[in-house]
Amino acid sequence: QITLKEPGPTLVKPTQTLTLTCTFSGFSLSSSGVGVGWIRQPPGRALELVALIYWDDDVRYSPTLKSRLTITKDTSKNQVVLTMTNMDPLDTGTYYCVHRRVSPASWFDPWGQGTLVTVSS
């Protein structure tokens, strides 16, 4: 059974750096085709892929957020870490850690429960 877990709610001040660690189980991020990503959802709004890292260290970032993002993996610890700099109140929302399925398609399943990130002074 694949599970992914995000940390508890986070409050950061504007301009600060956010660091989120996803801890997963039930699969290996060294297996071909596998990926782990972060998808966010501002309150009442749609889903947006923030960052994705693949088994081979290839990474994908949201084009609008790319300059602020770093995603890394620690295969031995089964963890993926997202760092987002220069946080803004518009970054407030729920951040989900997701498993990228290995299939002909590129899709996300399952999702973690999500963690609320609030950016406020």
Add this chain to the structure above:
Amino acid sequence: NFILTQPHSVSESPGKTVTISCTRSSGNIASNYVQWYQQRPGSAPTTVIYEDNRRPSGVPDRFSGSIDSSSNSASLTISGLRTEDEADYYCQSYDTTTQVFGGGTKLTVL
């Protein structure tokens, strides 16, 4: 890059059938698989359709997906509507460089 456009909301009565569309702005809808996610209030999304028309284990066959190249769109159809189907539904697809979600459709089962 491309955009996936969904209707903001749809509503229908219990027992009826509803279809939610997802139109791709550029590039062929059939070139990359489309997925559909259901998100109930306060919960994380779950997959109801993947690879255009396949259902994960545990998803009832009341849910079906299709692709229409003539309109460059994908559709999610839910038949025999139940109150528990009331949720937000998101389509998702990709190309070689990016993953894209639609804006979401709020389904109300009256």
